[in-house]
Each structure stands twice: as C-alpha cells, then as structure tokens.
Amino acid sequence: MVALSDRKIAIVKTLVESAPDRIVGGLRLALAESVGDSVLASVRQLVEVEAVDRMLRNTIFQPVTPLCVAGGDDSHKLTFPAQALTFVWRGLKASAPSEIAAALKVSAAMAAAEAAGQRVPDPGPAFNVLLALAAEGLRTAGVREFRTAAELCERVRPGGAEAFAACLDIGPIVRKTLPRLGDWVAQTGDETSAPARLAYKDAVAVAEDAGPRFFEMLASQLDPPWMVLRIISAIMDKPTERYLAESELGGFPERVMADIDESLKAISKLDLDGGREAGREAARRVELITRQTFELEVCIELNREHGWGHRIVGQKKALASLVEGCLRDAEKLTAMALPNHSSGFSRPRKSGPKLDEPPDPKAVRRAITLLSFTHEIRFCANYGGFSAMHTKVIEKLGAFIDHYIEEVLDIVRVGHAEPAIGGAFLAVAADVLALIRDEKAAELVRRRAARACAPPDNTVVLDA
Template identity: 65%
Template sequence: MVALSDRKIEIVRTLVESAPDKIVGGLQRALADTNGDTVLASVRQIVETETRDRLLRNAVFQPVAPLCVGDGSDKNSLVFPARALSCIWSGLKAQVPAEVAAAAKVSAEAATAVATGRRAPDPNAAFDSLVRLTADALRSGDQRDFRAAAEICDRARPGGAETLAACLDIAPVVRRAIARLPEWVAHASGDTNAGARLAYKDSVAIADDAGPRFFEMLAAQLTPPWMVLRIISAVMDKPTERYLADSEVGGFPERVMNAIDEELKAIAGMDLDAGPEAGRAAGRLVDLITQQVFELEVCIELTRESGWGRRILEQKQSLASVVEARLRDADKLSTAALPLQSSSRFSRPRKTGPKLDTPPDSKAVGRTMTLLHFAHEIRRGANHGGFSAAHAKAMEKIGGMIDHYVDEVLDHIRTGDVEDLKIAHAYLRAAADFNGLVRDNKAAELLRRRAATACEADSPQPLKPKAG
C-alpha cells in the first residue's frame, strides 16, 4: 500500500499534536494492532511519539497539568486553558532542548528500573528545574510560545499568566505533597497532619498568598476534588466555621455547599420519562450529597444555629424531603402501572380486581421503573441520609401491593376470567420488573416463573392429529 506523502504526514502530525489527551489516547488504542508498511502504520508512529511526549510533559508539569482544562474560563475553580500547557511545553523544548532531553532520559531510566524491580532514580530534580525555567520564561515573555501561553491565560481570566507562574513557583512543594496525598486523605493522624502542615508552610514561605493555590493544586489531583477538605482540616486543625469562612480558603466549603444546592435541584427535577439511567443518576446524586455533607461535618466545627451549620442542616432536610417526595411518586405510579378496576355498586367506589382489558400503559410503567431504579440506587445510603425509615416504608408498601396484584391476576387466570392472556402476562412481567428493584432479582425471577407457568397452563392446547 502507498505510504502517506510528507505533506500529509505533516498534516496528520499537526492534527495529532493539537488533539486533546483523551483523543490521542483513543487513537493509540485504536492503532495498537497496526503494523507493516501500511498507511496506518505511519500514523501509529506519529501517535505513539506524541503519546510519549505528552507523558513526559504531564510528568514534568504534574502539579499544574490537571488545572489546564478546556478554555480555562471556569469561575468556580482555578483552571487555565489547555492550550497554555501545550504552548509552555513547546517553549521549553525550543528554549532548553538539552534540559528536556535530560529529563526524558532520567524519566525513562526510572520507568525501566521500576519495571525490572531495581531502585529507581528520582526524576523530580530535573522536573523541578524545568518548572522553574518555565515560570521565569512565562513572566519574561521573550520566547514566542511562552508569550502565546501568557496571552491565552490572560484572555481566560485577568492576571491568568501571573497566576499560572505563581502555581509553577510552588509546584516543587506540591509535587512532593502529591506523593503523600493517599496517606493524608485516608489516615488522619498526628504524623499525617504534621506532613500536610509542613507542606503548606513550605508553600506560603515561597509566597504569602500561596495557600489557596496550594489547596487548589492538591484538589485537582483528587477524585473527588472536595476531598481536599480533609487536608484543609488537617492543616488548620479542624477549624471552626467562622474562622474558616474568614480565611483565604473559605471558598472551598462554599463551593461544596453550592454544588449540593445544584444537585438537589437536579434530583427534584428528574425527568421521569428519561428511563432507568435517569433514576440511577439521580440516586447517585443522593449518595454524593450524603458524602459531601459528611465531609463538611467531619472537617469543620459547625454550629447548627447559624452560618454554614444552619445551611448544611437545611440541605440535609431538603434532601430527605425531596427523596421522600420521589418515594411517594414511586408508590403512586406503581399503582397506576398495575391498575385495579373500580366498582360503582357501592356507596364509595371500591377496587374489585385487576384491570386486564387493556395492555399496560407504557408511560406509567416507564416512569415507575425510573423511580424504582432511583429507590434501588439509594438503598445503601438511606440510613446515612436520614431517610431510611421512609425508604423502608415505601418499599414495603410497594412490595405488598405487587404481591396482592400478582395473586389477583394469577387467580383470574386460574378461574378463566382473563380474556387475553397476553395482556395478563404483560402486566405480570411489569410486576416482576418492579419486584426486582423493590426486593431482588431472585424475587423477580420467581414471579416470572409463576407467570409463565400460569399462562402456559391456561393456554389452549393445539389438537393432535389423529393416528391413521
């Protein structure tokens, strides 16, 4: 097969170099099996070269790389345009190619040592040297790529270039802290708290206003980012809400509480017609809020009467309220999806048996499934969220309704009061699906077997041909 021309190779290289990391990674996986003298083999070589280059870049700029996302215009957190990272890396390679090559060499040696079980050399000194060069070059703007990076950052936010340079100033401190993040987040103790405090002091020794940047850079390394509250709490020895609110890092808890408000709105506005995934997504938000509230309560000394403590208490009450409302909706809709007939022979209308003259209402069944997926998703965190009793009561009520409905339908099938078995079976299948979410898969499968057995037993048997 004819190889790509040099001009087309350069076009592909330019496209690959400008693509986001996620796209480049996807291309690498897609081209992994390409070999030989094919057109794709040359593309694969370009992608692999770019992948190695980006791995080195991200290692050098590990403390700031996660902050370089999108267009850098997010006002709720410290971010920079992704293009700025590409520009400063290009600038480094153009301005100090020997130092970049040396960093690549020590990085490769470290990777080889780890793979072979030998003691690995520490590449951090080489990386930190490049970071310091970058901060200086970004401020001076003498080189074209660094000047472009500064302009991009300043367009995204006022003083963006200087803020990025200030982040690079404390990058060596943050790099050492990143290695200890799992320990700091997982095990709060005197030793781990002391390590976090020392790293914080090292950063503010470089710049008095470095504290917020230090925590922003650590938060970008964590999943989820709000786990940085544990480190803030360790550094400040579990501060009171008033002290933390008046400090330069008071925005971190505020950000979490604002996110909770948005998550509560999303749960309340769940689209019941969007299907089971919408229900599960809303259920995951419930668990997320529960975790966020827990972190706020554990990391900060709160007062229930006012301030953050009062706001968090109201959020917990709102969460319980919106969850209970959704559980009531699940009860109403499940009853509508498995309808009973009403008789007017009595002074008050009474439900006399399953309504099996029309097929199930697909909209009612779909909405019920959405809400039951929601209820199923929140079952583990119901106790911590403060709605365990409401959840248990709703599931017990819906489960009892399903049992009664199924018994009634099966009884009608046995007595021959069902005109269309297909309709009856459709209702039983819907009830089984509901049962699987209210109880478990075994309960759902048992109901499906009972339905299949009843419907098969009541189906007319085909006549057998006479012998001879």
C-alpha cells in the same frame, strides 16, 4: 499501497499536535491495530511519538496538569487553558533541550526500574528544573511559545499567566505530597496532619498567598476534588466555621455548598419519563449530597443556628423533602402501572387487577423511573434522614406487589383474562419486584408467569 505524501503528513501532524490528550490516546489505540497497513505507517509513527511526548510532558508537569483543562475558564475553581500547557512545553523544547533530554533519561530509568521491580529513582531534581524554567519563561515571555501561553492565560482571566507561574513555583512541593495524598485523605491524626502542615508551610514560604493555590492543586489530584476538605481540616485542626469562612480558604466549603444547591435543583427537575437512567442519576446526586454534607459536618465545627451550619441543615431538610416526595410518588405511579378495578362511589374500593387492556407504557416507564431511584438510594437513606420513609414505602410496595402477582396468576389460570395481557402485567410486576427486592425474586415471578401464561399444548396424537 502508496504512503501519504509529506504535505498530508504535515497536515496530520498539525491536527495531532493540537488534539486533546484523550483524542491522541484514542488514535494510538486505533492505529495499533493497523500494523500491516503501509499507508497508515507514517501516521501511526507520528501519533506514537506524540503520545510518548505527551506522557513525558504530563509526568513532568504532574502537579499542574489536572488544572489545565479545556478552555480553563471555570469561574468556580483555578484552571488554565489546556493549550497553555501545550505552548509552555513547546517553549521548553525550544529553549531547554538539554534539560528535557535529562528528564527523558530519568523517565526511562524510572520505567526500567519499575519493570525490574527495583527502587524507582527520584525524578524530582530533573523534573523540577523544568518547572522553574517554565515559570521563568511565562514571566519573561522572551520565547514566542511562552508568550503565546501567557496570552492564553491572560485571555481567560487577568493575572492568569502569573497565577500559572506561581503554581509552577510550588510544583516541587506538591509533587512530594502526591504519593501521600491517599493516606492523608483516608486517615486522620498526627501522622496525617503533621506532614500535611509541613507541606503547607513549605508552600507559603515560597509565597505568602500560596495557600489557596496549594489546596487547589491538591484538590485537582483528588477524586472527588472536595475531599481536599479533609486535608484542610487536618492542617487547621478542624477549624470553626467562622475562622475558616474569614480565612483565604473559605471558598472551598462555599464551593461544595454551591454544588449541593445545584444537585438539589437537578433532583427537583427529575424527568419521570426518563426511565431507569434518569432515576439512577437522581439517586447518584442524592448519594453525592449525603457524602458532601457529611464531609462538611466532619471537617468543620459548625453551628446549626447560623452561617454555614444553618445552610447545611436547610440543605439536608430540602433533600429529605425531595426524596420523600419521590418515594410517595413511587407508590402512586406503581399503582397506576399495575392498576386495579375500582367499585363504589364516595369511597372507591379496589376489586382486583384490571387486565382488560395491556399495560400503559408511559405509566410503566414513570413507575420504573422512581423505583430505580428508590432502589439506588437505599445505602444513603440512613444518613440522609429518610430511612424510615424509605423502609415504609418498600414494605408497602412489597405487600402490594405480592398480592397483585398472586391475583393475576389466579385470574389467568381460570381463564378470566387473556394470557398475553396477564403475562405483560406480570412482566412489569417482576421488574418492580427486582427493584424493591432483588433479581432472584423477580426471576421466580417470570418463571411462574411463563408457566401460567403459556399457550395450551396443541400436540396432535395420531392413531396407531
């Protein structure tokens, strides 16, 4: 087969160079399976070179790479356009090829040492030179690529180019903290706070206003980013709400509380027809809120009567109210999915499962949505303040479903309902049981249903 022409290769190269890292990585994996295809050989080589080049770039710029995302226009946190980093890298390749060659050599030595189980050399000196050159290039804009990067940053927000350069200025300090970030977040005490304070002091020694940038850069390296509250708390020795609010770092807790408000809105708009995944997503937001409020309460000395403390108390109450409403609705919708006959007038009484028609798909889906939600919040119910309600609902549903299953099995066995309809309701009941107990209990019901609702044995025995 004929290889691609130089013109087409040039087009592919332009497309690959402008593609996000995720796309380039995907192409690299896809093309790795086409080794024997001569047509794609040049494309595969091009993508491989680009992927290796980006790995080097991202390693060198590791302190700021997570800040360079999409259009860089997030109004709630410090970000820069991803393309700005691309042009900064091109500017360095045009203006500092020898420094990049030295960094590539160090990167290869690191990979070889790691593969051999040897001590990995410190890349800081070689990498940090490039950060300094990049910061200078953004400020002077003497090289076309640096000028383009600066324009991209300025287009997103005024002063964006200087902010990017200022982040590069403290990049070497942030790079030193990265291997210890996990310990800083996981542990407390002087062993954590002392080195964190030193790193913070080093950052503000570079520039007096470097504090917020320093924490933004640390937050971008953490998952989730709001865990940076622990480092802020360690450095400031668990600050009071008032002190932190009046400092330049007050935006970090404010951002977390704004996230909580957004999650509360999302939970209140739970789509009952969304099924299991909708219920699970709402439950994940409940868990997220409980974790976030816990961090705020642990990391900051709050006053429940006013300010942030009062706001967080209100958010916890709103969460408990939303969750308890969903739990009550879970009971009602389960009863609608597994209906009973009613008799009487002023006070209807249940008289057994209603098996004259198949289950209503909409009612079943709505019940499963809220039962999935109920199942997923079980681990955060205690801290969230709705443990008692959760336990009560689970117990009531358990008693209801046990009784319902036995009644349906009895009705089917005596022939007072079609086996197919009875089996359909038992299948729903098993799904409910899996969500309020476990899959083992549900499987037992499914086996019992299969035996009770199986068609009669119509085997014909021939006379001898």
